[in-house]
Amino acid sequence: MSVKLLLEHDGKEGIRNYETWALNGGYRAVEKALKMAPEEVVEEVKKSGLRGRGGAGFPTGMKWSFLAKPEGVPRHLVCNADESEPGTFKDRYLMEFLPHLFIEGMIISSYALGSNTSYIYIRGEYAWIPDILEQAIAEAKAHGWLGKNIMGTGFDCEIYVHRGAGAYICGEETALIESLEGKRGNPRIKPPFPAVQGVWMRPTVVNNVESIAAVVPIINLGGEAYSKIGVGRSTGTKLISACGNINKPGVYEIDMTISVEEFIYSDEYCGGIAKGKQLKACIPGGSSVPILPANLLLKTAKGEQRMMNYESLSDGGFQTGSMMGSGGFIVLDEDQCVVRHTLSLAHFYMHESCGQCSPCREGTGWMYRILKNLEYGKGKMADIDLLWDVQRRIEGNTICPLGDAAAWPVAAAIRHFRDEFEWHVLNPDESQHRNFGLAHYADDLVTA
Amino acid sequence: MSIQFSEEKLAKVQEIIARYPEGKQKSALIPVLHLAQESFEGWLDVPVMDYVAGLLSLKPIEVYEVATFYTMFNMKPVGKYVLEICVTGPCMLCGSDEIVEHVKTKLGINVGETTADGLFTLKPTECLGACGYAPMMQLGKHYKEHLTKEKVDALLDELRTTAMS
Known part of the structure; x- marks a missing residue:
């Protein structure tokens, strides 16, 4: 049983209400943090080793320490609640079911960064959640945790919820900032980084919902104690949103010491593959990270057991590994077609490209059209190489990482499932009414 | 259909504008467009966008370019x-x-x-x-x-x- 830091009180009757939250130790962390100097709070977060939970995994404490503090210029904390990475639904869970945990984290983080006005940028489709958050904010304010001169510290803070309107790209921090300014979500060229010139050209920190929520246990336990949970540089706990062909889809908190195999097959987590089928493939960290066949998912190329943490999931680089990413864990069973699945993701990235950079704008549509031909029995062998070539020319050639995010799933699908693509080309009719199946993708690895 | 928010919604617009620094009322655009779409038959016709532009002291083009970017905003009539x-x-x-x-x-x-x-x-x-x-x-x-x-x-x-x- 993993230690529960974020979901400790999940499921308790009335936990969304202030009173119940307070009875369960709520707002103790805020009280503790307000007695510390802001720099000391930043120091605890640095010590904790917390890595950004949105997907990139950049150390949160370090990000905070980059925030410019010019005299007389307001600075802002903006929470990235634009959760849109396919396979990811953990932030929604935190906000919907444990709003006070999240608001506590917002208050502490605002205090640490000196943000007197902080914003929660939430994806527009989560239309019912702003009401829940605004209720929690109002309750916190009524109890003196927000507003003017909080608890006599002289620190003022307001938190506002800002709804987006449907754009995956706004999960990219500079696009999010543009959107918060009331513009199209076109990512900015960096530098300047948001820490220097962010929203309204003021110094800004953008953090993911889960990262902000994790600040609460970090303050409660102390950064050092938090850093001892987990393994190596994968400290603390991580929320994994598991979906696809498994028995128990849902949001799970893990302490990063369990194996991928245990996560998939244990009844405490995914509960095995649905309908008694076999595991074919999995994307362990949201749709943008490389898909792995069953054999490489469960074991690294060196034949070691693969673990659910940052280092182990990326072991082998993109050749034989993947990434922890956002924790969006997507499982494919033996009946799934990797070509069809890649086509679906390619359509997503084509739809979501903002159109600023031509490699991404044109490339995502091009990849979609090639994949469509392959899937529907109109593909040629040369198309597979063309697809590889197109993805390679997108990667690294765009302002923001959406280009990479669109290229990687295609690259990984070809890298590991080339046989399946070739089978589609060689069997244009048969591939229209049956799938390639599990094939050899779960076979034992031959290690050198 | 006359394009005019109710008193209650106009108050809401003011409340939204107040969330952002002075002079940065453009930030209220997306929240106000949501309010407009809910209020005027579920989509954003040009006169609706022009009305929003007036409310926020923006040029109409600033509203059009944003409304057309985000998938939640409907640019043509939709069903109930x-x-x-x-x-x-x-x-x-x-x-x-x-x-x-x-x-x-x-x-x-x-x-x-x-x-x-x-x-x-x-x-x-x-x-x-x-x-x-x-x-x-x-x-x-x-x-x-x-x-x-x-x-x-x-x-x-x-x-x-x-x-x-």
Whole structure:
């Protein structure tokens, strides 16, 4: 049983209400943090080793320490609640079911960064959640945790919820900032980084919902104690949103010491593959990270057991590994077609490209059209190489990482499932009414 | 239809503007466009966008370029109920294609179209962040999750009944 830091009180009757939250130790962390100097709070977060939970995994404490503090210029904390990475639904869970945990984290983080006005940028489709958050904010304010001169510290803070309107790209921090300014979500060229010139050209920190929520246990336990949970540089706990062909889809908190195999097959987590089928493939960290066949998912190329943490999931680089990413864990069973699945993701990235950079704008549509031909029995062998070539020319050639995010799933699908693509080309009719199946993708690895 | 927010909604607009620094009322644009779409028949006609531009002291083009960027803003009339069925990866793995086909057959429309009676629009939709509860759709402010053909039938019947009463 993993230690529960974020979901400790999940499921308790009335936990969304202030009173119940307070009875369960709520707002103790805020009280503790307000007695510390802001720099000391930043120091605890640095010590904790917390890595950004949105997907990139950049150390949160370090990000905070980059925030410019010019005299007389307001600075802002903006929470990235634009959760849109396919396979990811953990932030929604935190906000919907444990709003006070999240608001506590917002208050502490605002205090640490000196943000007197902080914003929660939430994806527009989560239309019912702003009401829940605004209720929690109002309750916190009524109890003196927000507003003017909080608890006599002289620190003022307001938190506002800002709804987006449907754009995956706004999960990219500079696009999010543009959107918060009331513009199209076109990512900015960096530098300047948001820490220097962010929203309204003021110094800004953008953090993911889960990262902000994790600040609460970090303050409660102390950064050092938090850093001892987990393994190596994968400290603390991580929320994994598991979906696809498994028995128990849902949001799970893990302490990063369990194996991928245990996560998939244990009844405490995914509960095995649905309908008694076999595991074919999995994307362990949201749709943008490389898909792995069953054999490489469960074991690294060196034949070691693969673990659910940052280092182990990326072991082998993109050749034989993947990434922890956002924790969006997507499982494919033996009946799934990797070509069809890649086509679906390619359509997503084509739809979501903002159109600023031509490699991404044109490339995502091009990849979609090639994949469509392959899937529907109109593909040629040369198309597979063309697809590889197109993805390679997108990667690294765009302002923001959406280009990479669109290229990687295609690259990984070809890298590991080339046989399946070739089978589609060689069997244009048969591939229209049956799938390639599990094939050899779960076979034992031959290690050198 | 006269394009004018109610007193209550105008007060809401002021409340939204006050969330942002002085002179940065452009930040209120997306929240106010949501309010406008809810208030004026579910879509943003040009006069509606011009009205919003006036409220926020923006040039009309600043509103058009934003409204056309975000998928939640409808640029043409929609039905009373907009069915947004997610078809991205994780939902696809759990059978969203069958749900979309079922709705298309049942309503006799294609994705992007509205039924002749003006009741239903089937809107093309990508990942809605409900991958663990697939297949699913957004209907107005809320999600309908763990969809089956039977659940979809019951939902459509229920909506028809509500619309007639």
